[in-house]
Amino acid sequence: MDTRGILIVVSGFSGAGKGTLMKALLAKYEERYALSISATTRKPRPGEEDGREYFFISTEEFEDKIANDELIEYARYVEHYYGTPRDYVERQLAAGKDVILEIEIQGALKVKEKFPDTLLLFVTPPSAAELERRLVGRGTETRDVIESRLQRAAEEAEGMSRYDYLVVNDNLDACVEQVHAIICGEHRRCARCAAFISDIKRELEEL
Numbered sequence: 001m002d003t004r005g006i007l008i009v010v011s012g013f014s015g016a017g018k019g020t021l022m023k024a025l026l027a028k029y030e031e032r033y034a035l036s037i038s039a040t041t042r043k044p045r046p047g048e049e050d051g052r053e054y055f056f057i058s059t060e061e062f063e064d065k066i067a068n069d070e071l072i073e074y075a076r077y078v079e080h081y082y083g084t085p086r087d088y089v090e091r092q093l094a095a096g097k098d099v100i101l102e103i104e105i106q107g108a109l110k111v112k113e114k115f116p117d118t119l120l121l122f123v124t125p126p127s128a129a130e131l132e133r134r135l136v137g138r139g140t141e142t143r144d145v146i147e148s149r150l151q152r153a154a155e156e157a158e159g160m161s162r163y164d165y166l167v168v169n170d171n172l173d174a175c176v177e178q179v180h181a182i183i184c185g186e187h188r189r190c191a192r193c194a195a196f197i198s199d200i201k202r203e204l205e206e207l
């Protein structure tokens with residue numbers, strides 16, 4: 001109905017399962033969504049590929065992108081830069097795709113300020129104990145980094161109520177359906193259906 005895609009931000013504590021959830025959502029609804037690939041100065045984890053999970057770049061390259069206004073937003077997270085490249089997001093939205101940014105809270109709030117009709121989703125595991133289990137179970141960070149991320153989670157929890165929807169990632173498949181349903185609902189907001197409303201008004205007058 002609305003031809004332009006919706007900009008969707010997905011945030012959540014590190015280890016909540018955002019990456020897993022996004023992968024499953026895109027596998028099921030590939031034609032509907034485009035997942036933005038961020039640039040970061042952190043090093044790839046085992047199994048991560050440049051241009052697939054992130055564009056892994058140096059601090060100098062990242063600072064050049066900031067200077068050239070190539071990023072919609074950027075933030076520092078536990079000692080590294082992370083940012084969203086502008087070009088891809090704008091092209092996919094214009095092509096009618098719903099574009100998902102999987103970013104942390106400072107970036108999320110900046111995007112919402114710039115583009116107020118952005119949909120903000122916050123993903124959480126069912127409990128803090130489960131969050132710690134998932135972070136440890138992933139086995140990709142040292143105990144020190146896990147501690148920093150848990151501390152950051154406590155800070156991020158302060159901002160949860162600024163999001164539009166809370167998504168509890170307990171059963172993964174149910175969670176995928178829940179996210180898809182929220183986004184479908186968002187498309188049906190009358191404020192996003194101005195073109196349909198003006199068409200049907202004209203048709204009714206012509207009856």
Ligand code: ADP
Pocket residue numbers: 012013014015016017018019020021134135137138169170171172
């Ligand atoms: P994030 O991207 O939010 O940091 P990940 O997607 O890397 O989190 O998930 C963290 C860990 O939790 C991974 O080991 C993943 O397999 C696991 N995980 C993700 N979703 C679930 C779920 N619904 N139930 C149990 N474990 C999960």
Ligand code: 5GP
Pocket residue numbers: 011012013014038039042073074075077082083084102103104105106107108
């Ligand atoms: P990770 O190192 O676990 O991949 O990501 C750390 C955090 O950075 C996560 O909360 C993730 O959502 C966030 N992040 C990833 N890309 C971006 C980005 O482009 N901008 C911002 N602001 N945060 C990002």
